[in-house]
Amino acid sequence: MGQSWVKTETAGCDLGDERLNRRLGAILEALGERPGKSLPTAFQDWSNTKAAYRFFSNGNVSEHRILEGHFAASALRIQATSGPILILQDTTEFNFKRASPEKIGFTHVSTGQKLKDGRRKKHVVCGFQMHASLAITPDGLPLGLTAAKFWSRAAFKGTAALKRKINPTRVPIEQKESMRWLDNLRLSTELAGSPERCVHVGDRESDIYELYCLAEEHGTGFLVRSCVDRLAEDGGTTIAKVMAEVQASGTHEVRFRDAQGKEHCAVLSVRYAKMTVCPPIGKQRKYRHQELQIIHAEELNPPEDRAPLFWKLITNLPVGCHAEAVNKLEWYALRWKIETFFRTLKTGCRIEELRLATADRLANCIALCCVVTWRVTWLAMLSRKTPAADPAAVFTADERYLLDQATPERKQHAPRDLEFYVRAVARLGGYLDRASDAPPGTTVIWRGFSRLVDLVEGARLARPPTGTCG
Incomplete structure (x- = not known):
């Protein structure tokens, strides 16, 4: 594939040493040429492999500094396009088996096969999470990552216990893992440079009232799937009760594949309404009410062999007719692109087969693999578009x-x-x-x-x- 793309994705990187900068480009080129291969196979000889190991363990190297160049290149690609930019957010988890799991971070204890004495074999699974934002055009072409965060659940130890003692809505957002959604929205909006063009798309985990307020503060858009039946209007009713009185504006047909790869077609009844959404009871003094658009799309005559589709979306984008509601449904359907990105990252680059010993080294290698994954995904979509x-x-x-x-x-x-x-x-x-x-x-x-x-x-x-x- 040549070196031009490597130079583009690393031009904005400065690791504080020109030798490290050159090594960064060499490692990215090697991983891009042989995605999915082991590190010794990718680097071909012991000297280059050892140099890569030293690079990943260097104290001046971090996943954020590695991705700075790619973020800058993503910003240039965003500026070179016109129209809305969909910024997809989601989280994935990387799991590893190690003799010293404390060097990476505990996730859970896994129960394996049964031993001869009847007991189950157990082993500790270690790993960490990555929350990423991927910018795409409305026709699905990925422009690159705009933000990424790596962390271990140990950083939020005690939050679950705190939620059992008090109302979860009263726990400050800064003490929750949910803060990652707000961080990525802010970083991505600043990177894009045109907040009015950005639409931040997330699944039910991103149904966070603080995110709605932050989007308003930055003058940017959001489109998320709701998981909470929030208080609405004057606080005496809920979103679900208001939407139950709304007449359908029409239908929309969607095609998708299930986990087994079988293709399905579903006809959705579409309803939409604009209403006042109230903040959670424990935060009504801190946040003001929001005027938001609600879109419900429920499957008509679903088959008996699978669960019916029912999308409940919340957005601050204008929805004044059936066509605009369908447009937002089509945008939300593109959220699957980031799932494809994570699948390619895990299976294509075989992240969970890496044998690096510590979380920092793994994160540095994964950051480079993220750029390779974007490149492959971009090329697949570019050849179609x-x-x-x-x-x-x-x-x-x-x-x-x-x-x-x-x-x-x-x-x-x-x-x-x-x-x-x-x-x-x-x-x-x-x-x-x-x-x-x-x-x-x-x-x-x-x-x-x-x-x-x-x-x-x-x-x-x-x-x-x-x-x-x-």
Whole structure:
């Protein structure tokens, strides 16, 4: 893939030492060429592998400083686009098995297979969480991460016990893990530079009243799925009671796949209304009431073999007609893109197979893998949205030549555009490329890149040395 993308994603990084900056670029390039491979396989020899280990353990290196360049590049891509920017927020957890789990952080004790004496084998699982914000366009093209936070649950030890003693709504937001949603909203809005263009999208875990107020303070938008039936209007009723009296504005059809990959089609009845939403009882003196739009989309005639779809969305964006309500439903459906990002990060880069010993070293490596994951996801979507784009912006001349040679004869007539070469890479990763197949996804693309770099290296070694004859 060349080094141009590596320079773009690391140009804004300053680790305080030019040697560290160069090593950062070299490590990112190696991981990008062989995503999913072990660190020794990615770096090819002991000296480079040892240099990478030293880099990850260096006290001047942190996940935030590693991602600074990528955040800056994401901001440039946001500024180069027009229209709304959807900023998807979500949390994922990384679990590891270690002989010394205290070096990473405890998560839980796992019960395994039954032993000969009838007891269950138990082992301590350690790990930490990452909360990320991914900026995408309304047609699904990922522009990059805008914020990321790594932490261990130990930092919030005692919060659950505190909630059992007092009303959870009275616990200050600063003492909760939920604070990460507010932090990422603020950081992402500042990075984008155009708060009025940003729409922060989150699942039910982001249904936080403080987030509504922070979005108003920064002049930015939000679209979250509700999990709380909040007080509404003058406080004498609730959102659910008000929405029960609202007539449906129309229907909306959605298509999705279940956990087994089976495709489904659901017809949703759509209702929307504008109302005053009240803060929680314990915080009514601190926060003012909000004028928000409520959208309910409930499935009509759901099948018996699965749970019916019922989306309850809250937003501060204008919703004045059925088309605008459907538009917000379509935006919320794109939240799945960050789930795909996390899946590619975990399975494609095989994060949970890393053998680094401490949480800091793991976080540094994961930060680099986040950039690689974005690159693969971006390329998969770019080939769908702009298939006729110039492939020279992504592939080197040697890579294009080798992909041409690896293309089956029945595919040779296709134009040599970006889609052609992305499909060629995907075929190296196991993509069948039949007429009825969906466009290639991230899994076959990152597998294909691992094979492509070996083809490039083999071709380089097969060339006669410069200055020799025959």
